[in-house]
Amino acid sequence: MKQPIAFLLFALASILPLHAQLLTPAAPAAAARQPLDRIVAVVNDSVILQSELNDAVRSIQQQYASQPGQLPPMNVLQQQVLDRLVLMRLQLEKAEDQGVRISNEDVDQAVASVAQQNKLTPDQLRAEVEQSGSSFAAFREQLADQITVQRLHQSVVHDSVSVTDSEIDNLLSSPTYKAGEVHLAHIQISIPGGADASAIQASQAKAEQALAAIKGGMDFNAAAIRYSDAPDALDGGDLGWRRMDEVPPAFADTLESMKPGDVSGALRGPTGFHILKLIDQRQAGRKMVTEFHARQILIAPSDLVTPAQAEQQAHDLYNRIVNKHEDFAALAKEYSKDPTTANAGGDMNWFAQDQWGSIIAKQLDGLKDNQISQPFQSEAGWHILQRLGTRQSDQTVQLGRDQARLAIGNRKADQAYDDFLRDLRANAYINILVPELRDTDNQAAAGTSP
Incomplete structure (x- = not known):
């Protein structure tokens, strides 16, 4: 199956309908054949079921079927996937509170877009999804959830992010301004809001543990899956190509001395510790x-x-x-x-x-x-x-200003939404009912109730 569909099918398995209910007790013979479902987490007024978590984990395992060694131990993988399920549930609930609504036409357009990216018709896409063993109705619901979160993101950053001409001038004239683009991957170890010295030390220790594993031969993507608590952890921490002026200045200084393939030390940022891998870099050319x-x-x-x-x-x-x-x-x-x-x-x-x-x-x-x-x-x-x-016409200067405006805006938007998610989790009631699924390093950051 082509990658965009596979990615969306993974996301599909990560989020099931919000109205899912506990399975009713079956007859004794049936119960022996099929285990009773259970609640693994309570998120505000809703629940996440063991069956939802199992489906999401199974989808991750299918995604890495050709590279199973990159996956962490099962308990760590389950914690990572459950964390993603919790975060998505919180965003969907917030979007509902804010009146975000997605129409069937919106979903139809998304289906058509996915089909086009894969050089398929919508009917062929449906056949691909169903052939993989997934429900097309659930696939559409997953697309609706993704659109919902996108619109929530737009709503959150719309009024909080603006870029002035003076900010662009300051960036372009700054001695720290660096042109060119870098392809990055990262591992993020968050520090809980209001953390004391011991919590900060625990986060730093986890970052140093991840760095030691990489130096010991662990693949960076596998280390990201195992140690990172960023939303992109299960994607190997890949950040894609970014302009250097989009990278925080403190990190850009570190990257300037790195070569493709190098891995940084544990860098302290505003929200935690970061380990960066420079995958590749390229210089900006003149734009004619x-x-x-x-x-x-x-x-x-x-x-x-x-x-x-x-x-x-x-x-x-x-x-x-x-x-x-x-x-x-x-x-x-x-x-x-x-x-x-x-x-x-x-x-x-x-x-x-x-x-x-x-x-x-x-x-x-x-x-x-x-x-x-x-x-x-x-x-x-x-x-x-x-x-x-x-x-x-040489548009290098104007393009540089346009890209600087975009870089500043993206950086502000990323920070604004990251702060929003941290507040969302800190103020939510999250109770992980299965002890082995609790991530003791990050419970405070997630606002998890005992």
């Missing part, structure tokens, strides 16, 4: 963009002009320009209904190809300089387009 200079006439339907009349008028104007050699700019001033270009004789100035939309971009590709297009239709109406010229 092809820009077009063009002008247009737009004939738009209105209360007084029917769509058919607008089309006819566009063809009449095309004939006057091409065959009668009338002035394009003069006709644009007189007839064009585009408020941004009509008074300038239809001049659209210099612009990147996709700036005016995909329909105009496609027309530009088919024209030579000074050539006039046949009338064509867009949502706005009927267009006549003349391509006047092209040039290569």
Whole structure:
């Protein structure tokens, strides 16, 4: 099965319907064949069942079927998976409290997107899911949960994250600013909020234990699965490619002295200890963009002009320009209904190809300089387009500012949502009922009740 589907199927097994109930006692003979389900955790007013945990763990084992050695001992794996189930349950409950609602149309679009990524039709995707032994209805519910959490994330960071021009200027002029991109993996050992010296020391000891295991030959991804308490732990801690200006400055200084394949020491951050692996790096290059200079006439339907009349008028104007050699700019001033270009004789100035939309971009590709297009239709109406010229524009500076704005925004968003999740867990009632599933190192961080 293709990776995106496999990933989503893993996520599917991690979250079952919130209305799941305890199994009713079966007859003695049936009970002998099938163990009674039990509650393994209470999360506020809901519960997580042993069957949910078993399904999620089984899905992880299937995901790593070709590399079983990367998985930690069963009790650690169960703790990791249960922690993910708890965190997802808390986010879904918070989203419900905030009135986040997902429609069937939203889920249909997500299904279509997953199918397209895997070069399948939605019907073929359904067959793939069911062939793997999963329920397609549950698959759709998992997609709905993912969309719900995305919208909760957007809601949380929307009002708390803003980026000013002065912040961009400060970043770009800072002596600590570093260009280029890095592919990172990490292990995070969190420090509980309000932790005392002994709790901080315990987190540091766990980080040093993970570092010793890596130095002793354990694969970094396997160590992340075993030791990290970050949400991406079960994915091997892979952070993907990030611009250096997205990395906290203290970590960026460490990365600057590392080579691909190197692993850092245990670095203290605002929320805990981090171990970084530099997988690869690449330098940022200059960004050259092809820009077009063009002008247009737009004939738009209105209360007084029917769509058919607008089309006819566009063809009449095309004939006057091409065959009668009338002035394009003069006709644009007189007839064009585009408020941004009509008074300038239809001049659209210099612009990147996709700036005016995909329909105009496609027309530009088919024209030579000074050539006039046949009338064509867009949502706005009927267009006549003349391509006047092209040039290569160095957008490195502007791109750098855009990327700096994005980096600052992403960093603030990550911190804001991380703080939100820490508060969410700290204020939740979480009771792990099965002693062997309690992670004694992180119970305080998770807000777990005894």
